[in-house]
Amino acid sequence: MRGPPACPIVTIDGPSGSGKGTISRALARKLGWHLLDSGALYRLVAIAGVDAGAAADDEGAHAALARRMDAVFSVAPDGSECVTLGGRDVTGRIRSEEAGQGASRVAAWPAVREALLARQRAFAAPPGLVADGRDMGTVVFPGAELKVFLTATPQERALRRHKQLKDKGSDVSLPALSREIAERDLRDQTREVAPLKAAPDAHLIDSTGLSVEAVVQRVLDLGAARSLWP
Ligand code: DC
Numbered sequence: 001m002r003g004p005p006a007c008p009i010v011t012i013d014g015p016s017g018s019g020k021g022t023i024s025r026a027l028a029r030k031l032g033w034h035l036l037d038s039g040a041l042y043r044l045v046a047i048a049g050v051d052a053g054a055a056a057d058d059e060g061a062h063a064a065l066a067r068r069m070d071a072v073f074s075v076a077p078d079g080s081e082c083v084t085l086g087g088r089d090v091t092g093r094i095r096s097e098e099a100g101q102g103a104s105r106v107a108a109w110p111a112v113r114e115a116l117l118a119r120q121r122a123f124a125a126p127p128g129l130v131a132d133g134r135d136m137g138t139v140v141f142p143g144a145e146l147k148v149f150l151t152a153t154p155q156e157r158a159l160r161r162h163k164q165l166k167d168k169g170s171d172v173s174l175p176a177l178s179r180e181i182a183e184r185d186l187r188d189q190t191r192e193v194a195p196l197k198a199a200p201d202a203h204l205i206d207s208t209g210l211s212v213e214a215v216v217q218r219v220l221d222l223g224a225a226r227s228l229w230p
Contacts, residue, residue: 001221005093005145006126007080007124007125007126007127007128007129007229008129008145008146008222009124009129009130009131009141009143009144009145009146010027010033010128010130010131010144010145010147010148010219010220010223010228011130011131011133011136011137011138011140011141011144011147011148011168011202012024012027012130012131012132012133012136012145012148012150013132013133013134013135013136013138013147013148013149013150013196013198013199014134014139014149014150014196015134015151015157015181015185015188015201016157016161016181016184016185016188017152017160017161017181017187018150018152018157018207019040019150019159019160019207019212019215020094020132020133020150021037021039021132022212023150023207023212023215023216024037024130024131024132024148026212026216027130027216027219027220028130028201030216031127031128031130031229032127033127033128033129033130034123034125034128034129034130035123035129035130036120036123036130036131036132036133036136037073037128037132037133037134038050038116038120038131038132038133038134038136038140039132039133039134040073040083040094041066041071041116041119041120042103042104042106042116042192043094043095043100043102043103044069044071044083044085044090044094044109045062045065045066045069045103045106045112045116046062046099046102046103046105046106047085047093047094047099047102048062048066048069048085048086049061049062049065049089049102049106050102051085052065053168059109059111059112060065062106062109062111062112063091063109063111063112063114063115063229064115064168065117066106066108066112066115066119067115069085069086070085070086070087070160071083071084071085072084080082088139089120095168097165097172097177097180097221098172100184101180101184104184104187105181106189106191107134107188107190107191108187108192108193109192109193110193112193113139113193113194114133117139117140120140121140121141123141124141128228129141131144134159134188134194134196135194135196137149137192137198138140138194138197138199142154142199145223145226145228146203146219146223146226146228147199147201147202147203148203148205148219148224149198149204149205150204150205150207150215151202151203151204151205151207151208152206152207153208154178154181154182154185155178156172156207156208156209157181158177158178158181159174159207160164161177161215162174162177172192182216203222205218205219
């Protein structure tokens with residue numbers, strides 16, 4: 001009989017505002033596992049492109065930046081995330097709607113997705129990895145031990161994003177945000193390479209009206225049923 005894998009992987013995929021980030025972070029902290037926020041990598045490629053003066057439609061230049069950018073993820077003593085690009089702090093910048101829109105654009109390019117594959121897979125290390133994104137269970141970690149696809153109604157997702165941005169001091173109108181989320185969903189779902197969709201073996205969780213704790217508990221129950229943790 002095989003024992004538990006040395007580096008079990010849990011993938012959490014879903015659209016913007018479905019709560020993936022919050023759930024993945026809470027789960028990784030609870031388990032003491034590594035965390036891959038793959039959306040942050042796409043956001044960094046968009047930012048690197050702007051900073052390097054790359055033409056907005058230059059796929060090759062963005063793929064080259066995806067391969068060589070010097071991105072460091074760390075956790076500050078107060079538990080908050082810190083991200084640097086080429087040594088410069090971009091923690092606030094990567095969470096802006098502008099970076100999100102830029103990420104969705106560069107994420108549609110096959111060369112950029114290919115360039116980020118090895119970087120993403122390198123996050124897998126014992127004792128385990130929680131991978132958050134759109135194609136974690138379908139493309140990056142197809143052999144993951146547990147796959148979750150998280151959804152929520154578009155209204156709830158827009159409200160959550162609005163609150164998140166407001167808490168960070170950003171003043172974005174809710175109707176504008178709803179429109180942007182709908183545009184981003186459409187682009188993410190209809191792109192030719194690695195579109196946003198649930199893996200056939202993913203567990204669907206609709207987080208509408210559920211607390212963070214309730215969703216985390218559902219994932220913990222699923223993993224326990226597979227003996228991934230006690
Ligand atoms: O999860 P996020 O909002 O940080 O992601 C930003 C964009 O990056 C999103 O619109 C789609 C893209 N993305 C992707 O295509 N594949 C991933 N694994 C993660 C994000």
